[in-house]
Amino acid sequence: MTWRRKGLWTVISVIVSRMNGRTSTTTSNAAASTKPITKAGPASREVTAPRRKRADPTPPNTALPLGRRTKSADRAASVASGTWSSLMARSSLHGPRLTAVTTVAHDLPPVSDNAALTRWLHGLPGVDQVGLEARAAGLSTRSIKTTSKAWAIDTAISMIDLTTLEGADTPGKVRSLCAKALVPDPSDPTTPRPAAICVYGDLAHVAREALGDSGIHVAAVATAFPSGRASMPVKLADTRDAVAGGADEIDMVIDRGAFLSGRYLQVFEEIVAVKEACRRPDGTSAHLKVILETGELATYDNVRRASFLAMRAGGDFIKTSTGKVAPAATLPVTLLMLEAVRDWRELTGVQIGVKPAGGIRTTKDAMKYLVTVSEIAGPDWLTSDWFRFGASGLLGDLLLQRQKLATGAYSGSDYVSID
Numbered sequence: 001m002t003w004r005r006k007g008l009w010t011v012i013s014v015i016v017s018r019m020n021g022r023t024s025t026t027t028s029n030a031a032a033s034t035k036p037i038t039k040a041g042p043a044s045r046e047v048t049a050p051r052r053k054r055a056d057p058t059p060p061n062t063a064l065p066l067g068r069r070t071k072s073a074d075r076a077a078s079v080a081s082g083t084w085s086s087l088m089a090r091s092s093l094h095g096p097r098l099t100a101v102t103t104v105a106h107d108l109p110p111v112s113d114n115a116a117l118t119r120w121l122h123g124l125p126g127v128d129q130v131g132l133e134a135r136a137a138g139l140s141t142r143s144i145k146t147t148s149k150a151w152a153i154d155t156a157i158s159m160i161d162l163t164t165l166e167g168a169d170t171p172g173k174v175r176s177l178c179a180k181a182l183v184p185d186p187s188d189p190t191t192p193r194p195a196a197i198c199v200y201g202d203l204a205h206v207a208r209e210a211l212g213d214s215g216i217h218v219a220a221v222a223t224a225f226p227s228g229r230a231s232m233p234v235k236l237a238d239t240r241d242a243v244a245g246g247a248d249e250i251d252m253v254i255d256r257g258a259f260l261s262g263r264y265l266q267v268f269e270e271i272v273a274v275k276e277a278c279r280r281p282d283g284t285s286a287h288l289k290v291i292l293e294t295g296e297l298a299t300y301d302n303v304r305r306a307s308f309l310a311m312r313a314g315g316d317f318i319k320t321s322t323g324k325v326a327p328a329a330t331l332p333v334t335l336l337m338l339e340a341v342r343d344w345r346e347l348t349g350v351q352i353g354v355k356p357a358g359g360i361r362t363t364k365d366a367m368k369y370l371v372t373v374s375e376i377a378g379p380d381w382l383t384s385d386w387f388r389f390g391a392s393g394l395l396g397d398l399l400l401q402r403q404k405l406a407t408g409a410y411s412g413s414d415y416v417s418i419d
Contacts, residue, residue: 114265121264124308127300136332142371153402156366159384160194161219163392171206174199178210185399195384201242208246220247223274226322228253239277243286250278251289253322256296264309271313289355290315294333295325303333307340317353328358331368338376357390363401366394
């Protein structure tokens with residue numbers, strides 16, 4: 001019996017020692033595999049990136065899988081790898097940030113042909129759908145306390161592009177909308193004004209006359225809005241007419257058919273041409289917002305590619321949607337676009353604005369977007385110069401909430417105009 005016990009303890013000791021040996025070996029191997037490696041950046045700057053094998057680029061007409069995972073499900077999208085050397089220098093969109101970025105615009109790959117542009121766009125990292133939506137859901141639960149809510153409401157009002165884009169629009173309706181923008185709340189002259197009035201291009205001159213030199217911008221949709229189905233001469237004439245009518249901003253739509261079929265160079269050249277058509281005779285230019293119509297792009301990967309393509313072509317803003325296609329603006333898509341403009345500024349030094357449009361109707365909705373802007377892009381985007389709401393009904397609810405903060409009681413809808 002004693003011999004058997006000793007033998008049993010001997011066997012157990014051997015097993016434990018072997019397990020310890022395997023554990024130490026596994027640990028050392030894991031440490032070796034995750035040891036940072038040194039890569040030279042575009043300006044001979046030494047940066048570190050995780051050792052990770054990069055798969056071959058996706059074929060031009062194949063979307064990257066939405067379910068690609070990053071180190072954590074909380075990270076909306078990974079830029080830990082990719083053919084673009086500047087993107088390789090970062091661990092993830094929600095991970096550590098570079099202390100300095102030396103990439104500038106001329107370091108970007110040249111747009112020589114569709115194949116080169118396709119390689120660049122499909123070299124961008126794929127989007128982690130689960131992480132992106134989880135991150136957006138988490139941000140949507142954040143609350144803004146009363147002390148900050150007043151500031152947030154005024155900020156949201158100042159970011160609105162007050163919009164009417166109906167086939168039945170008349171000069172009278174546009175003038176009525178302009179009157180509301182000039183005096184949003186007659187009972188409180190301290191109420192801020194919206195950033196712009198957004199109308200069809202043929203009514204831009206009506207809005208310009210009504211707004212005068214108030215500082216409220218005139219935004220006009222162009223390029224065969226909302227479908228974008230027209231020849232280039234028609235799209236350019238549409239844009240020039242709106243600018244000549246007094247538009248300060250042009251909201252163009254991309255050709256989604258061309259984009260989804262992989263004709264990226266065609267989309268790129270259209271944006272460049274429309275940007276040139278925004279130029280006035282005195283040398284100034286109307287700002288260009290590029291509408292991606294994300295509801296038709298099908299995948300988050302396509303939203304990221306379209307965002308980078310629009311920024312690369314010279315768009316001043318990237319806009320989610322026309323408001324005519326469901327889904328319109330969503331928080332996950334806007335979060336993804338905010339990450340894109342944030343990274344673009346780090347990579348090129350150029351700041352681009354973001355405009356979610358369609359479906360944003362309540363103060364609660366607006367607060368979610370402001371929290372997301374602050375958390376993802378940062379405070380630099382918390383102005384009407386870099387973030388806008390495309391909305392027609394949002395202003396009324398914001399005014400009711402503003403009155404409630406001032407009086408302590410909710411007012412009825414009769415206390416705000418419906419136009």
